[in-house]
Amino acid sequence: MRIHQVSLFGAACALALSLTAAGSTAVPAASAPARTSTLALVPLAGPRAAGTVLLGLPARATTGYSLLGVSWDDPAAELPGTVQVRTRSAGRWSGWQQLAADSEDRPDRPETSGARGATAPRWVGPSDGVQVRVVGDGPLPAGLRVDLVDPGDGPSAPAAPAAAEPAERALPAAAHQAPRPGIVVRAGWGADESLRRPGFDYTGDVRAVFVHHTDTGNDYRCSDSAKLIRSIYQYHVRSNGWRDLGYNFLVDRCGIIFEGRAGGVARSVLGAHTLGFNTGSAGVAALGTYVSGPVPQAQLDGIAKIAAWKLGLTGQDATGRTMLTSASNGSRYPSGTAHTFDAVSGHRDAFDTECPGNALFAELPAIRERAAHLQGRR
Structure with missing residues (x-):
């Protein structure tokens, strides 16, 4: 996996996936090593409104990449303005695409000394050119850069998830425990385990599932899902400075569930x-952008399956409610404040964000009902 960093100064594969299924085998992590190149931002010529800052990168060729985003030094700083990018693929330039100004998925506290602020990443597919412009009406944060992520070599997504591994069922019995869905484990999507920080942090029982969308766009094939997840993993660790990929699970448009x-x-x-609200919860992200337009039914079913099973491990009713205590003043609720959430909630229920998009958020009641049915409660 390779990541190409562009500094902004001025303020499907043949390998089969490893599944957590009986008889499954692991495949090696992506063999291509991470690689970083840095390009400086320059002031862009041309007319501009009074008081605006216009910085960018003129159209230029790059080495290959498939996902990009912009990050900056201070993870607490906001990016006032807009970031737009154009990309080149097969000799043709795309139109301008706007990146979400703030990646709103984040830990409750910095996980590494290299934590950074960042936009949401955008999947653009195999590309070899980029153009960037950043427009703001105030000082831009220091250390702005564009990261161009190449997912490297590795497996692609399977046609369907496999059955659960019996050994993973050896857990304390809980009432209304849903069947365990097939889950593509990290080896299955080609995670480079040397990239993440060693060790794990655990919390108390998972009592809520927060549903997200990755806001990476919908222009991907299910056969590219593993590449997309490898790219998000790389972005979360190298660009955001997190210890690992932020979400506990991801679900693609074909309903395939990934660890x-x-x-x-x-x-x-x-x-x-x-x-x-990362404690006592699990984050499930739909691969895609669901501000508008229909969410694929297979993806909705996949979210319901993983929510039903994860909540059912501790007997939590998928249509019930649970109380969580805020660990950050940056959330909707001051640190130390207890709030009652639906067991299956949207990211916007806990944070001032559009995530998981209006289209997916509107589907949450149906997801809860489907999950409760899988738990045998309906």
């Missing part, structure tokens, strides 16, 4: 997905 943050799919792994 996110390492530590065990049946364990209460502390993620970096819902500021203030």
Whole structure:
């Protein structure tokens, strides 16, 4: 996996995936090593409105990449303005695409000394050119850079998830425990385990699932899902400065469920997905952008399956409610404040964000009902 960093100064594969299924085998992590190149931002010529800052990168060729985003030094700093990018693929330039100004999925506290602020990443597919412009009406944060991520060599997504591994069912019995869905483990999507920080952090029982969208765009094939997840993993660690991928699980448009943050799919792994409420919860991200337009039914079913199973491990009703205590003033609720959430909630329920998009958020009641049915409660 390679990541190309562009400094902004001025303020499908043949390998089969390893599944957590009986008889499955692991495949090696992506063999291509990480690689970084740095390009400086320059002031862009041309007319501009009074009081605006216009910085960017003129159109230029790059080495290959498939995902990009912008990050800056201070993880607490906001980026006032907009970031737009154009990319080149097969000799043709795309139109301008706007990146979300703030990646709103984050840990409750910095996980490494290299934590950074960042936009949401955008999947653009195999590309070899880039153009950037950043427009703001105030000082831009220091250390702005564009990261161009090449997912490297590794497996692609399978046609369908496999059955659960019987050994993983050896857990304390809980009422209304849903069937365990097939989950593509980290080896299956080609995670480079040397990239993440060693060790794991665990919390108390998972009592809530927060649903997200990755906001990476919908222009991907399911056969590219593993590449997309490898790219997000690289971005979360190298660009955001997190210890590992932020989400506990990811679900693609074909309904395939992937293990996110390492530590065990049946364990209460502390993620970096819902500021203030990462403890006692699991973050499930839909691969894609769902501000508008329909969410694929297979993806909705996949989210319901993983939510039903994860909540059912401790007997939590998927249509019930649970109380969590905020760990950050950056959330909707001051640190130390207890708030009652639906067991299946959207990211926007805990943080001032559009995530998981209006289209996916509107589907949460149906996801809860489907999950409760899988738990045998309906």
